[in-house]
Amino acid sequence: FFIFLVTGQPAKTKRPKEPGENKIRPVNKKVKPKNARMKERESVDSSLKSQSMLTQVMDKGHFQKVAATLSLSAGQSIELRCKGSNVTWSYPAYLDTFKDSRLSIKQLDRYSQLVLTNSTAADTGEYSCWLQLCSANKCRKDETKAGSTYIFFADKEELFVPTPSYFEIVYLNPDKPAVIPCRVTTPSAKVTLHREFPAGEIETDGTDITYDVKKGFVYQHPTSDHKGIVYCKAESQGAPQISIKYHLLYVEVPKGPPSTTIAVSSSRAEVSERIHVTCTVLGEPDVDVDFRWQYPGQESKRPVIIQNFWRLMNRGTGHTTRISKSILVVDDFEVRDAGNYICIARNLQGETTVATEVELN
Numbered sequence: 001f002f003i004f005l006v007t008g009q010p011a012k013t014k015r016p017k018e019p020g021e022n023k024i025r026p027v028n029k030k031v032k033p034k035n036a037r038m039k040e041r042e043s044v045d046s047s048l049k050s051q052s053m054l055t056q057v058m059d060k061g062h063f064q065k066v067a068a069t070l071s072l073s074a075g076q077s078i079e080l081r082c083k084g085s086n087v088t089w090s091y092p093a094y095l096d097t098f099k100d101s102r103l104s105i106k107q108l109d110r111y112s113q114l115v116l117t118n119s120t121a122a123d124t125g126e127y128s129c130w131l132q133l134c135s136a137n138k139c140r141k142d143e144t145k146a147g148s149t150y151i152f153f154a155d156k157e158e159l160f161v162p163t164p165s166y167f168e169i170v171y172l173n174p175d176k177p178a179v180i181p182c183r184v185t186t187p188s189a190k191v192t193l194h195r196e197f198p199a200g201e202i203e204t205d206g207t208d209i210t211y212d213v214k215k216g217f218v219y220q221h222p223t224s225d226h227k228g229i230v231y232c233k234a235e236s237q238g239a240p241q242i243s244i245k246y247h248l249l250y251v252e253v254p255k256g257p258p259s260t261t262i263a264v265s266s267s268r269a270e271v272s273e274r275i276h277v278t279c280t281v282l283g284e285p286d287v288d289v290d291f292r293w294q295y296p297g298q299e300s301k302r303p304v305i306i307q308n309f310w311r312l313m314n315r316g317t318g319h320t321t322r323i324s325k326s327i328l329v330v331d332d333f334e335v336r337d338a339g340n341y342i343c344i345a346r347n348l349q350g351e352t353t354v355a356t357e358v359e360l361n
Contacts (some may be wrong), residue, residue: 053083054129054147066149071187074155077117082129082147087112090148092125094164121158121185126150126214150214154186159234159241161185171286171320172222172250181216182232182243189236193217196229196245224250249312249320251285257350258289258324262343268361269333275358279343281324285312290346291326296339305329335360 055063056070057079072078082089087107091114095103106113116123128148132139161183172178184191191211193202204211210218219226227250232243258281265276281289291308310324324345330337338360344353 121155122162178219258345260345260352262354279326285322289324292344294342
C-alpha cells in the first residue's frame with residue numbers, strides 16, 4: 001500500500017516571497033483611471049444583460065445565448081425565447097404583411113417564444129424583443145430590458161434579400177443619409193454598387209458612400225449629383241447576381257408644417273349649384289399629409305364628398321415634390337352651406353390651417 005505524506009509536499013509549503021519575486025515589471029506601464037474602467041465594465045455588463053434576455057433553443061432542449069448576428073441556411077427552423085411575462089417582438093415587416101403562418105409567437109408565464117419554420121432568404125433581418133412596462137391604459141418599452149439579433153438565412157439562389165417589387169424609389173434628402181437597401185443573405189458576399197447610365201461601378205470610399213451588410217449602401221451626404229438609377233451586384237462562390245433597380249430622386253423642400261393653399265370653384269354660389277373646395281400641399285415626397293375639414297353644414301350632418309390623393313412632380317432641376325390634395329364637394333348648394341370652409345393639413349412637423357368663404361348668390 002502507499003502512504004501520501006501531505007505535509008511533506010513542497011508545493012503546499014508557504015514561505016514569504018522575496019520583494020519582486022514572480023512579478024513581471026512592464027516598461028512604461030500605462031495606468032488607466034479607475035472611473036474609465038468602471039464605465040467600460042458597466043457598458044459591457046448592460047449589453048450582456050440585454051443580450052442574455054434572448055436565447056436560441058438548440059437541439060435536444062439545449063439553450064444558447066444569441067450573438068449579435070446568426071447565420072443559418074434557408075429551410076432551417078429557429079426558436080427564440082425572451083425572458084419576461086409581458087414581451088413584445090419585432091421582426092422583418094413582410095412577415096406581418098402577409099400574415100405568414102410559418103411564424104408563431106406565444107407568451108408563457110416566464111418567457112415569450114418565437115418560432116419560425118421553413119425559413120427563406122426573405123426572412124433575413126433583425127429579430128428583437130423587449131419588455132413592456134404598463135400602467136393604467138398606457139404601455140412603454142423598457143429600454144434596459146431588450147435583446148436583438150440579426151439573422152442571415154443563406155440561399156445560393158437568392159444572394160439578395162427578396163423584395164415585393166422589381167423597382168424602388170429612394171429619396172435623397174440633403175440633410176440625412178440615404179440607404180440603397182440591397183441587403184444580402186450571406187454576410188461574406190462581395191457586394192458592389194453600379195450606375196445604369198452612364199454604365200459603371202460607383203466607388204464605395206468608406207466615407208461618403210459606405211456599405212452596411214445589415215442595411216445596404218449608405219450615401220452619408222446625398223447631393224443632386226447622386227440622382228439616377230442604380231443597382232447592386234453580389235458574388236459568393238458562383239455566378240454574380242443582380243439586385244432590383246433603385247431610382248434615386250433628389251429632394252429639397254423646406255422643413256416644417258405643410259405649405260398649404262385653398263381654392264374654391266366659386267366664391268358665390270346659386271341654390272342647387274355644385275361647388276368644390278380644394279386644399280393643396282407641396283412637400284417632401286416621403287412625408288404623408290393628413291387633412292381635416294370644417295364646413296358650415298357639418299353640425300347638421302350635411303352630406304359632402306371628400307377625396308384625398310397625391311402625386312409626385314419633377315420640377316425639372318432634379319428636385320421632386322409631392323403634391324397632396326383634398327377636395328370637398330357639395331352637391332345641390334343650400335342656404336346652410338354658405339359660410340367658411342376650413343382645411344387643416346398636418347404632417348410630422350405640425351399643422352397649417354387655411355380657409356375660404358362661399359356666399360349665397
